[in-house]
Amino acid sequence: xxxxxxxxxxxxxxxxxxIAWLVVRGVAQNDVYMATLDQWDAARAxxxxxxxMGFVKEGSIRQxxxxxxxxxxxxxxxxxxxxxxxxxxxxPGLFRDGTSVVAAGRLRDDGVLGATELMTKCPSKYEGQDTxxxxxxxxxxxxxxxxxxxxxxx
Amino acid sequence: xxxxxxxYLLKGLVLLIGWAAACxxxxxxxxxDRWLAAGRRALLLSFAGTVACAAILVRAIFEGDxxxxxxxxxxxxxxxSIFKFTAFWAGMDGSMLMWLLFLSGYSALAIATRPxxxxxxxxxxxxxxxxxxxxxxxxxxxxxxxxxxxEVLQADGRGMNPSLQNYWMAIHPPTLYMGYVGxxxxxxxxxxxxxxxxxDGDWIRTVRPWVIWPWLCLGVGMxxxxxxAYVELGWGGYWAWDPVENASFMPWLAATAYLHSxxxxxxxxxxxxxxxxxxxxxxxxxxxxxxxxxxxxxESVHSFARSGIGPWFLGFVIAIVATGAGLLFWRWPDxxxxxxxxxxxxxxxxxxxxxxxxxxxxxVTLFLTMYPTISEWATGKRFTVGASAYTEINGTMAMLLxxxxxxxxxxxxxxxxxxxxxxxxxxxLILAGCVGLALFLAGIRQPLPLTTWALSAFVIxxxxxxxxxxxxxxxxxRAVSYLRGLSGLVGRNHRRYGGYVVHLxxxxxxxxxxxxxxxxxxxxxxAPGESVDVHGHHVTYVASSPxxxxxxxxxxxxxxxxxxxxxxxxxxxxxxIHHKFPEPxxxxxxxxxxxxxxxAILAEPVDRATGRAKIQVLWNPLVTWVWIASYLLIAGTVLxxxxxxxxxxxxx
Numbered sequence: 127x128x129x130x131x132x133x134x135x136x137x138x139x140x141x142x143x144x145i146a147w148l149v150v151r152g153v154a155q156n157d158v159y160m161a162t163l164d165q166w167d168a169a170r171a172x173x174x175x176x177x178x179m180g181f182v183k184e185g186s187i188r189q190x191x192x193x194x195x196x197x198x199x200x201x202x203x204x205x206x207x208x209x210x211x212x213x214x215x216x217x218p219g220l221f222r223d224g225t226s227v228v229a230a231g232r233l234r235d236d237g238v239l240g241a242t243e244l245m246t247k248c249p250s251k252y253e254g255q256d257t258x259x260x261x262x263x264x265x266x267x268x269x270x271x272x273x274x275x276x277x278x279x280x
Numbered sequence: 281x282x283x284x285x286x287x288y289l290l291k292g293l294v295l296l297i298g299w300a301a302a303c304x305x306x307x308x309x310x311x312x313d314r315w316l317a318a319g320r321r322a323l324l325l326s327f328a329g330t331v332a333c334a335a336i337l338v339r340a341i342f343e344g345d346x347x348x349x350x351x352x353x354x355x356x357x358x359x360x361s362i363f364k365f366t367a368f369w370a371g372m373d374g375s376m377l378m379w380l381l382f383l384s385g386y387s388a389l390a391i392a393t394r395p396x397x398x399x400x401x402x403x404x405x406x407x408x409x410x411x412x413x414x415x416x417x418x419x420x421x422x423x424x425x426x427x428x429x430x431e432v433l434q435a436d437g438r439g440m441n442p443s444l445q446n447y448w449m450a451i452h453p454p455t456l457y458m459g460y461v462g463x464x465x466x467x468x469x470x471x472x473x474x475x476x477x478x479x480d481g482d483w484i485r486t487v488r489p490w491v492i493w494p495w496l497c498l499g500v501g502m503x504x505x506x507x508x509a510y511v512e513l514g515w516g517g518y519w520a521w522d523p524v525e526n527a528s529f530m531p532w533l534a535a536t537a538y539l540h541s542x543x544x545x546x547x548x549x550x551x552x553x554x555x556x557x558x559x560x561x562x563x564x565x566x567x568x569x570x571x572x573x574x575x576x577x578x579e580s581v582h583s584f585a586r587s588g589i590g591p592w593f594l595g596f597v598i599a600i601v602a603t604g605a606g607l608l609f610w611r612w613p614d615x616x617x618x619x620x621x622x623x624x625x626x627x628x629x630x631x632x633x634x635x636x637x638x639x640x641x642x643x644v645t646l647f648l649t650m651y652p653t654i655s656e657w658a659t660g661k662r663f664t665v666g667a668s669a670y671t672e673i674n675g676t677m678a679m680l681l682x683x684x685x686x687x688x689x690x691x692x693x694x695x696x697x698x699x700x701x702x703x704x705x706x707x708x709l710i711l712a713g714c715v716g717l718a719l720f721l722a723g724i725r726q727p728l729p730l731t732t733w734a735l736s737a738f739v740i741x742x743x744x745x746x747x748x749x750x751x752x753x754x755x756x757x758r759a760v761s762y763l764r765g766l767s768g769l770v771g772r773n774h775r776r777y778g779g780y781v782v783h784l785x786x787x788x789x790x791x792x793x794x795x796x797x798x799x800x801x802x803x804x805x806x807a808p809g810e811s812v813d814v815h816g817h818h819v820t821y822v823a824s825s826p827x828x829x830x831x832x833x834x835x836x837x838x839x840x841x842x843x844x845x846x847x848x849x850x851x852x853x854x855x856x857i858h859h860k861f862p863e864p865x866x867x868x869x870x871x872x873x874x875x876x877x878x879x880a881i882l883a884e885p886v887d888r889a890t891g892r893a894k895i896q897v898l899w900n901p902l903v904t905w906v907w908i909a910s911y912l913l914i915a916g917t918v919l920x921x922x923x924x925x926x927x928x929x930x931x932x
Contacts, residue, residue, distance in 0.1 A: 134621045134629065138636065145640045148673050149647070156669035160652060160662045177664055189884055194803040194894050215803065216883040216896045219443060219513050220863045230666070243666070 158230060163202040163209060171233035178230075178239060183208055184223040196221075200229060200239075213241040220246040283348055286336035287427040289329055290377075294417045296326045301410035308403030308475070319406050320391055326413065327388040334381045337374060337426055341367050346434040350374055350426040356439035356860075358831065363440055366450040370440050372574070373426035375453060376589075380416040382461040387413060390465045390490070398483055401472035408468035415596050423589050442832075442858050442865050448508035456501030456528055460566040462494025463531055466538075467563035467600070470556045474607040477614050479552050484542055489921055491535055491542075491559070496917045498532040503910040514866035514881050516898040517796070518906070521670040526649045527569025530642050534562035537638035540688075544631050547693065549618030553608055554635070556615070560604030565642070568597045572649065623695040630688045637681045641674050648673075675728050682735040682790060685783050686742035689776075708741035729794035736794075739787035743780050774922045781916030789909035795876065795902025803883075803896045815899035817878055818842040819851075824886040824893060832858040832865075835885045837893050841871065841878060853882040853895075876901035 159170055160177040170176060178200055186199035196217050201208040211229050221227065221244070231241035303319030306312060337350070341364050346352040354374065355367040369375040387409035394402045420426070443449075469487040473479055505525070506518030519525060538558035544550050571593035608615070621628045647654070648665050655663040690704045716734035724730050747766065754772070755765025770777040802819075804812040811820035822838040834856045841849040851869035858865065864885075871878040876899055883894040 131620075133624055134632070137624055137629070138632065141633065141636055142640075145636075145644075145677065148676055149644055152669045152673035153648070153651070153665060156665045156672065157651070157655070157663045158666060160664040165661075189894075191887065191892070192805055194805065194883055194896065216514065216866075216881055216894075218515060219866060222863055225863075 160228075163200065163207040166207070166209070168233060171239070175230055175232050175242070177228055177243075178209065178211075179226070179228050180209075182221070182223055182225050182227055187221075187223065197238075200227065210238040211241050212238055213244045215244070218244055218246045282336050283340050283345060283427050283429065286333045287425060287429075289336075290333050290417070290421040290425055290427065293326050293329045293333070294414065294421050296322055296329065297410055297414045297417050300326060301407055301414055304403045304406035304410055308407060316403055316406070319403070319410070323384075323391055323406060323410060323413075324388050326417075327384040330377075330381050330384045330417075333427070334368070334377060337377060338365065338368055340427070341365075344437070346437045347429050348426075349428050349430045352430060352434050352437040354437070354440055356437040359437075359440055360445070362447075362450065363445050366444075367440055369453050369457075370444055371426075373420075373424040373428075375457070376416070376420050376424045377426050378454065379457055379461060380413070380420050382457055383409075383413055383416055383464060386462055386465050390468065398472075398478075398486060400476045400478060401469065401483060404472035404475045405465075405468040408471045409464060412464050412468075415592075419589060419592060423592070439860055441863075442856070442861055443512050443863075446508055446512050448504050448511065452501060452504035452508055455497050455504055459494045459496075459498030459501050460528070460531065460569065462490070462497060463535065463559075463563045463566045465490040466494075466559040470559040471603065471607060474556060474611045477611060479556075479611070479614050484545060484555070487559075488542070491538060491562075492917060492921055495532065495535040495539060496914065498528055498535070500910065500914060502528050502532070503907070507907065510903070511868060511870065514868050516799070516801075516868075516879050516881070516896075516900060518903070521645075521648075521667045523649050524573050526645050527572050530569060530645055531562045531566040533638050533642035533645070534558055534565055537635045537642075538562065540631050540638075541635045544628055548628065550621075550628065551631075552617065553612070553615035557604065557608060558635075560600065560608075564597055564600040564604070565646075567593060567600060571597060625691065625696045625698075625701065627688070627691050627693045627696075630684060630691050634681070634684050634688060637677050637684070641677050641681075644673050644677070645670070671728075678790070679728075679731050679735060682732070682739055682787070685786050686735070686739035689746060689780060689783065690742055704745070705742070708738045708745065711741045712738035724798075726797055729797040732790050732794040736787040736791045740784060743783050743787075746780060747777070770919070774924055775920050778916045778918070778920030778922070781919060782913055783916075785909045785912035785916055788905055788912060792902045792905030792907075792909060795905070796900065798901050800899040801896070802898075803894075805892055805894050807890065807892045812895065812897060814878070814897045815876075816843060817848075817897070817899070819878075819880070819895075819897050821893055821895060824891065826886070831860070832856045835882060837882050837886065837895065839869070839880055839895070839897075849878070851878065851880040853880045855882045855885050857885070872904050874904055877903045 158175055158177050159167065160179065161167060162179045166178070167176070171178075180200035180202055183199035183201040183205070188197045190196070193214070194216065195212060195214045197210065197212040199208050200211055211231075213229065213231075225246050228243075228245045229239060229241040230243035231239050234240050300319050300322035303315045303322055307315035307319055337348075340348050340351050341355050342361075344351070344355070344357055346355075350371060350373045351367075354371040355364055359367065363370075367374070369378045387406075390409065391402070391406055394405070466487050469483050469490070473483045502525070505528075509520075510516075510518040535558075538555060541551050541558065542555050545552055545555050571590060574589055574593065621632070623629070648670055652662045652664045655661065686708060687705065692700065712734045715737040716730060719730055719733055724733075747769070750769040751762055751766035753765075754760075754769045755762050758765065758768060760768070800815045802812045802814045804810075806812065806821040808821055808823055811818055813819070818841070820840045820842070822840050824835060824837045826833070826835050828834065834854050836852050836854045839851040839853070840847060841851060849871045851871060853869040854867040856865040856867060866881055866883070869880045879898040879900055881896040881898075883896055886893045
């Protein structure tokens with residue numbers, strides 16, 4: 127094996143090693159614990175930024191009149207647990223009662239999650255969601271909403 | 281009535297496509313023209329059948345047949361006509377039918393236009409296409425049949441979500457799907473070539489436009505999606521490394537890697553196994569993307585509801601990967617390279633690095649997208665990474681890619697001499713250095729954007745240098761003007777210079793993307809007459825003017841924008857509350873300039889008692905260049921695909 131034959135594999139190995147280092151470093155510096163309320167780890171949330179998944183508790187959204195700050199409550203699916211959240215910034219488009227949300231932030235000493243990032247599901251998610259018919263609600267009998275719960279392929 | 285015909289027609293199509301697959305298999309095994317003709321007929325017929333079903337669905341939407349579950353779900357009487365058309369693919373069932381429609385269309389076209397020289401491949405191409413169609417037809421017919429009727433009659437449909445009623449959203453899904461689906465044809469060609477042991481250059485040339493087209497569609501589809509997110513979602517960005525976006529990005533990366541490395545195979549007979557693998561990977565990733573977005577395996581801002589089709593898609597991905605790996609293993613002896621790489625400073629090694637970077641970005645994106653699932657397997661706890669991880673890792677690798685974008689087209693094959701390198705790159709390097717230094721002195725210190733801009737200058741100088749040198753030679757040779765020389769140069773080799781235009785677009789794209797590192801943001805609760813300042817813009821809240829459309833209550837605020845005491849624009853962001861949909865919609869107002877966009881959002885309804893409004897104003901530098909770059913990319917690709925009038929395009 128001459129040095130010449132080894133040149134290309136060696137250069138590729140070096141490039142791959144550099145990329146591997148980049149990935150390990152990038153992930154180590156940016157990974158965030160993600161949990162639902164049922165897996166909630168309060169001690170960790172005090173230490174570092176975590177992502178909390180859950181649903182916006184109905185009727186809990188409050189807007190601060192003087193600042194762009196929204197406070198609300200995230201509940202788990204069965205509404206057995208909840209946690210207070212404040213978020214500063216413009217709320218995402220589909221933010222409302224009952225939406226499934228992900229809030230990222232740290233737990234403050236008063237037990238409120240100070241979210242710096244808030245995500246909601248996009249409208250294509252609409253399918254399979256039980257959406258009330260708003261003003262025209264009476265026009266659609268409950269059975270007509272069968273589309274909502276129709277098992278795919280049923 | 282027609283709807284019921286269509287409902288059963290879809291199920292019938294499954295049989296017909298199954299028959300087509302059987303015919304192609306027999307044609308391949310027995311080398312029989314009769315079976316081949318039968319398979320072809322069945323395939324063309326099933327395309328016609330799919331068109332009929334799609335037409336029936338469109339008709340049901342336009343006629344307002346709300347007894348059809350899908351129509352009731354995505355459309356309503358009051359929906360404007362243009363969006364009635366887009367309702368075809370606005371929901372999952374319809375989009376699956378559109379997928380089948382494109383798939384059968386591509387298949388029919390590929391089989392109908394098969395080149396005579398590749399007669400031996402056709403049965404296997406047909407078989408692969410028919411089996412893919414069989415999978416999708418089965419899904420559409422039995423899992424997501426869009427022509428299924430409701431048991432209870434409804435007078436009107438639920439209607440389309442207002443945020444989907446946007447013209448970017450009207451063209452984004454079909455464009456993207458055309459890309460995803462189109463990757464099936466190259467995959468089928470690769471299977472055919474491997475089965476019949478015809479790994480020579482011929483099929484590679486035939487398959488070329490079949491790769492470029494879906495590659496273009498995927499790229500443009502992503503840009504359309506970004507444009508939609510930018511104007512409709514009201515968060516001020518166009519790309520968030522969401523799993524759904526990544527799902528379209530990954531097959532695009534694999535296809536891009538292929539488009540480059542295949543040149544080495546054409547020119548020097550190397551990388552044969554690698555190129556076939558890339559085509560298989562691209563198709564597998566396009567199906568895997570569908571799996572990610574429809575199975576709910578990772579949390580996405582906009583994933584479809586968890587649905588029963590996820591496992592089927594995963595099974596299909598596994599089948600594709602297994603087929604590809606099995607064929608490669610089986611034909612390994614035929615895939616021997618004809619040459620070796622002679623030197624590190626050569627076009628060949630450049631392409632190798634290029635592929636390494638593209639696939640690394642692809643792999644990293646896949647890894648980070650699946651990171652929650654992977655970390656859960658490994659540690660029992662779910663971790664996720666934010667957009668910052670993607671930007672850091674992929675952004676750094678993209679810098680190497682930028683270097684290659686500039687150098688690649690210039691470095692010669694086999695072994696480049698130091699002298700020619702100096703001659704080609706000294707000017708661009710000096711320019712990049714000057715740009716970098718100037719930006720540094722201007723106060724730009726973030727390493728990633730600074731490098732990006734300096735390297736983009738390098739790329740543009742390298743590529744324009746190629747155009748310039750070539751044009752001068754042609755002009756001198758033919759004794760014509762410089763401009764005529766330039767057009768003669770481009771006309772002589774569409775493929776090469778189309779590719780260079782794409783490289784220019786890439787540099788321009790990176791210039792625009794890096795601008796976002798300098799975005800500025802001001803949020804304020806303003807009373808009428810009060811103002812807020814963003815990046816030299818004095819934005820005053822003048823008044824609010826609510827109005828009603830009959831379908832929604834709209835809050836609108838007038839924001840006067842002044843620069844240096846001069847009024848330059850009036851921005852009118854809106855906040856809409858739709859009667860029929862629970863989610864409010866924030867219609868942003870954007871003032872586009874070459875330097876950047878002033879982007880205004882009305883965050884909440886105006887406070888009736890005090891008249892105060894919550895307003896966010898963003899300064900998004902250089903966004904326009906991202907859109908312009910995408911049009912330049914389309915132009916370059918069209919030039920690549922444009923038939924060469926006189927001579928066959930020489931390999932680059």
